[in-house]
Amino acid sequence: MEPQKIYPCRCCGYLTLIEEPPGTYLICPICFWEDNEDMNNWSVWTGSNQVSLRQAQKNFLEFGSCKLEWLKDVRSPTVDEVRNPNWEPIEVRAKREALLLIEKIRAAFLEVQLEDGITLHEARALDDYTDTENARIIDCHIHWLDIPDSWIEDFYEAFSFLDAKGFRHYIPAYMIWCLKNYEHTTSASFDSTLYVLERIFNTQDEYYRPNFNILNQVQLEVIQEFMTFMEIYSPG
Known part of the structure; x- marks a missing residue:
């Protein structure tokens, strides 16, 4: 008889599931993550876990269970429940992919100049019905690579x-700012981007x-x- 195949938990990475994930709805005894079938967005929680897979992994690495309330119910892995060598936290993967994507964006737009295009301050002046010529003087000479983050956070409109x-x-500039701040920003610039x-x-637009x-x-x-990237990793 062939030995039963064991599969890794998506939260902690240890070999604890007797059915192939996702969607088995088995609960891992090591981290207490229920193996749901959500594969579309790792940063949004669905089902009984009430915590996203990404956050569950962060919780497990920090204090030993997918949620603090399950800490009393988890146990240590046995000698046979080794961690899948290919397991990697979503957090690590997201940061690596974000850095690579930032470099791609820089390369794709590096040679772009404003030319006679409308500037950020000029755009706000248009919105406020104020002097656009004086507003343009403020930032018409600034390349997009040198735009302060504070401007991006403020100029959401x-x-x-x-x-x-x-x-x-x-x-x-807005995309790079989003990649650096999407997990915690409260600026409307993220949604507007x-x-x-x-x-x-x-x-049709x-x-x-x-x-x-x-x-x-x-x-x-x-x-x-x-x-x-945002569809996969953004919590919103």
């Missing part, structure tokens, strides 16, 4: 007033069509990678 050249110039990128890929048309293929591809 800019995409509604930027023209295509302004959009192309600032979108890499995702919103405008979703809209430019909507073929004529308002944002110029923003799509001004981007080259490499830039479009890296934006798609960014959107996929």
Whole structure:
């Protein structure tokens, strides 16, 4: 008789499941994670776990169970319950992929200049019906790589007033800022960035069509990678 095959728990990585995950709904005795079938977003909780897989892994590594309330119910692994050598916390994977994606964004947009496009301060002046010429002087000389994070956090409404050249110039800065801050930011700039990128890929949305048309293929591809990353790892 062949020995029973054992599968690794997705939360702690130890070989404790007698059925192949996901969706077995078996509870791991080492971390107390219930093996649900959610594979679409590791940062949003569903089902009985009431904690995302990403957070459950962080909890297990910090104090030994997927949630603090289950700490009294878990046990140490036996000698046979070794950890899968290929197991890697989502947190580690997300940070690695974010760094790689940041470099891709930089490379794809490095040569982009503002030219005569609308600036961030100019966009706000348009929104406030104030002097756009004086506003433009503030930041027309600043390359997107040098934009302060504080500006990005504050100028959440800019995409509604930027023209295509302004959009192309600032979108890499906003994407990089999102990749660095998506887990904890409360700035509306995060949601506005995702919103405008979703809209430019909507073929029926004529308002944002110029923003799509001004981007080259490499830039479009890296934006798609960014959107996929956020779909997988963003908690919202």
